[in-house]
Amino acid sequence: MDVDILAHAGSEGRADVQYGVERRRRWTAEQKGQIVAASFAAGTTTTEVARRYGISPQHLFLWRKAARTGRLVLPVDDEMTFAQVVLESGAAVGVAGAGLGRRPSGGVEVEIAGALIRVTDATDLKLLVRVIGALKAAA
Numbered sequence: 001m002d003v004d005i006l007a008h009a010g011s012e013g014r015a016d017v018q019y020g021v022e023r024r025r026r027w028t029a030e031q032k033g034q035i036v037a038a039s040f041a042a043g044t045t046t047t048e049v050a051r052r053y054g055i056s057p058q059h060l061f062l063w064r065k066a067a068r069t070g071r072l073v074l075p076v077d078d079e080m081t082f083a084q085v086v087l088e089s090g091a092a093v094g095v096a097g098a099g100l101g102r103r104p105s106g107g108v109e110v111e112i113a114g115a116l117i118r119v120t121d122a123t124d125l126k127l128l129v130r131v132i133g134a135l136k137a138a139a
Contacts, residue, residue, distance in 0.1 A: 107120035
C-alpha cells in the first residue's frame, strides 16, 4: 500500500494522508448539469460548490464554460413563469395577427410598437436579433 504524506506550507503540525489508488470519478451529463446549476445559485461561490462535490474549482469552471457554449445542458426549473404585461391607459388592445389569415403553426408572434414579428423554426436568429434591437432603439 502506498502512503503519501503531504505537508502544506504554513500548516505546522498538520498533514494530509492520502492512501490507495485514486480513481477518476465519472459524472453523467445530468450530474454535471446539476452541479453547474448549483454553482449559479444566488449566494454561493464556485469554490464552495466545487468543495461540496469534491471536484476542483478549475474543473467546475470548465463545466460552466461548456454550459455557456451549449455543450452541457442545465436542468430546467419545474416552475414556469410568465413575463408581466403592463398596458398603458388608452393603449389599443388587440390580438396579434388578427385578420391576417392563416398563421404558421409552431411559431411565436410578437407585437411590439405596432410591428408584428413572426418567429418560426426557420427564422434567421441573427436577423431576429437585429430587428428586435432596431425596435428597442426606436421605442
